Amino acid sequence: MATKEPPFTVQFSERDFEIRDYPAQAIAEVLVSGDRKEASSKGFRLLAGYIFGAxxxxxxxxxxxxxxQQAATNEKIAMTAPVIQSGGDGNWVIRFIMPEGATLDSLPQPNDPKVRLRMLAPQRVAVARFSGFAREEAVASNTAALQxxxxxxxxxxxxxxxxxxxxPPWTLWFLRRNEVMIPVAR
Structure with missing residues (x-):
């Protein structure tokens, strides 16, 4: 059974790169610390708890x-948010995108105050797609290529x-799909 992805429109495509437009999306997110792998695991557990009934x-x-996953900036995270991961100085924002059509009013509130719900505004992103494990070297080289x-x-x-x-973590390395995304001006 396939897992749903948020809708998007491809504006431009070239090799492993795309320019996509995404509509507004409800997300759940957490701020966690550690290296990229450790933070991803911590954040995923917190967010999975929320979507599985916590x-x-x-x-x-x-x-x-x-x-x-994204390096955290000095910017504060709103109390309610979907899960995406970003990080800096060992702090990462991990997010799950809520199902299409979900709103802050339609979603149940998380039991754990670390999980925050919020809406992402519509956005245009540049994307570099790659397979394999999302190790630091692969993320860095694909980020540089996208830049x-x-x-x-x-x-x-x-x-x-x-x-x-x-x-999911049990997917064989050569079947994995990863992307580096960078928001761009329209």
């Missing part, structure tokens, strides 16, 4: 992909790189 309605919420793609196509980055992972 919420005010004891309601299961459909799993969607990708789960994202070169932005320069070559006169695109302006307006946010930090985000690692998006689409597969």
């Amino acid at each position: 919420n005010t309605r004891k309601q299961s919420i459909a799993m969607t992909v990708p789960a994202t 070169s793609f932005l320069v070559a196509h006169d695109l302006q980055a307006i946010g930090a790189p985000v690692l998006a992972q689409y597969n």
Whole structure:
């Protein structure tokens, strides 16, 4: 059974790169610390708890992909948020994107105050797709390639790189789908 992805429109595609437009999305997110792998595991457990019923309605919420990870900035995270992961100085934001059509009003509140719900505004992102394990070297080289793609196509980055992972941990390395995403100006 396939896991749903959020809807998007491809505006441009070239080799392993795409420019995509995403509509507004409800997300659940947590701020965790550690190295990328440790933070991903911690954040995933917290967010999985929320979608598997650790919420005010004891309601299961459909799993969607990708789960994202991003280095945290000094910016505070809103109390309610989906899961995506980003990090800096050992702090990472991990996010799960809620099912299409979910709103802050329709989602149950998390039992754990570390899990925050919020809405992401519609956005355009540049994407570099790669397979295998999302090790630091692979993430760094694909981020650098995506940044070169932005320069070559006169695109302006307006946010930090985000690692998006689409597969459960038991997926064989050569079947894994990963992406580095960078928000860009329209």
